[in-house]
Amino acid sequence: MAFGSAAVPQVYKIFGPGNQYVTCAKQLVNKQGIAIDMPAGPSEVAVYADERCTPAFVAADLLSQAEHGIDSQVLLVASNVKIIDEVKIETEKQLVLLSRKDIAAKALQNSKLIVMNNVDEAFNLLNEYAPEHLIIAADNAAILANKVINAGSVFLGHYSPESVGDYASGTNHTLPTNGNAKAYSGVSLDSFFKKITFQQLNKEGLKNIGNAVELMAAAEGLDAHKNAVTIRLNEIKNK
Ligand SMILES: NC(=O)c1ccc[n+]([C@@H]2O[C@H](COP(=O)([O-])OP(=O)(O)OC[C@H]3O[C@@H](n4cnc5c(N)ncnc54)[C@H](O)[C@@H]3O)[C@@H](O)[C@H]2O)c1
Numbered sequence: 386m387a388f389g390s391a392a393v394p395q396v397y398k399i400f401g402p403g404n405q406y407v408t409c410a411k412q413l414v415n416k417q418g419i420a421i422d423m424p425a426g427p428s429e430v431a432v433y434a435d436e437r438c439t440p441a442f443v444a445a446d447l448l449s450q451a452e453h454g455i456d457s458q459v460l461l462v463a464s465n466v467k468i469i470d471e472v473k474i475e476t477e478k479q480l481v482l483l484s485r486k487d488i489a490a491k492a493l494q495n496s497k498l499i500v501m502n503n504v505d506e507a508f509n510l511l512n513e514y515a516p517e518h519l520i521i522a523a524d525n526a527a528i529l530a531n532k533v534i535n536a537g538s539v540f541l542g543h544y545s546p547e548s549v550g551d552y553a554s555g556t557n558h559t560l561p562t563n564g565n566a567k568a569y570s571g572v573s574l575d576s577f578f579k580k581i582t583f584q585q586l587n588k589e590g591l592k593n594i595g596n597a598v599e600l601m602a603a604a605e606g607l608d609a610h611k612n613a614v615t616i617r618l619n620e621i622k623n624k
């Protein structure tokens with residue numbers, strides 16, 4: 386697609402998620418002038434869970450991303466240690482039943498389970514991590530959503546598992562990973578648009594702002610920039 390072939394014409398932009406190799410390939414062709422949507426690499430999920438969460442749901446959500454690949458990342462930020470202990474027990478129970486248990490178990494070795502007593506600190510951490518997927522397992526998830534600054538896609542409340550975003554709810558699930566949600570959004574219609582600007586000045590308009598352009602161009606030593614304005618202002622003056 387990036388270079389074209391007899392069967393596939395060269396494209397301008399490549400979209401879509403993939404493993405670390407697919408993401409690296411996209412980034413390499415980007416250096417050669419092919420636009421890409423964003424780095425959408427191996428899956429991640431972060432769950433914020435408070436004392437109102439259902440540990441079995443949280444465990445299922447963590448496993449749903451851990452089963453993707455050994456490089457999937459899973460993070461639980463909980464409001465107390467009891468939640469962590471209960472989620473751990475549930476995770477162990479559910480893990481052994483999975484067909485991809487070996488992969489999920491390896492991914493879990495890199496997972497982090499963190500207790501943050503203060504909700505603001507919890508969201509500071511989550512915003513710094515900038516997860517691809519963020520699940521807020523709390524009764525007041527819609528209110529806590531206001532604290533989210535960096536995330537690819539956010540799932541609110543106890544009945545919004547991340548897998549509904551993958552298959553059915555309709556939000557796009559090509560999303561920025563590896564902290565890139567700090568600077569990128571997931572794929573949306575916007576990803577397929579370019580913005581072209583048009584402008585036209587009349588004589589009056591150029592008289593009004595021309596001097597500012599001349600001054601700035603002169604300050605930068607860009608004589609030709611300045612002249613493009615000066616030559617016109619002189620013509621206007623001499624008419
Ligand atoms: N960020 C996102 O939005 C998002 C969404 C969905 C899936 N994903 C991730 O995509 C991956 C799964 O996607 P998929 O099933 O479409 O397939 P994939 O991205 O794993 O693609 C498979 C391709 O990877 C290449 N590949 C595998 N091992 C390689 C290696 N060692 N060196 C070079 N190339 C290698 C193969 O040639 C194959 O064509 C998972 O990692 C998943 O977490 C990310």
Ligand SMILES: N[C@H](CO)Cc1c[nH]c[nH+]1
Pocket residue numbers: 428429450453551552558
């Ligand atoms: N959960 C994966 C990472 O976002 C996406 C996926 C895989 N299969 C279907 N959807």
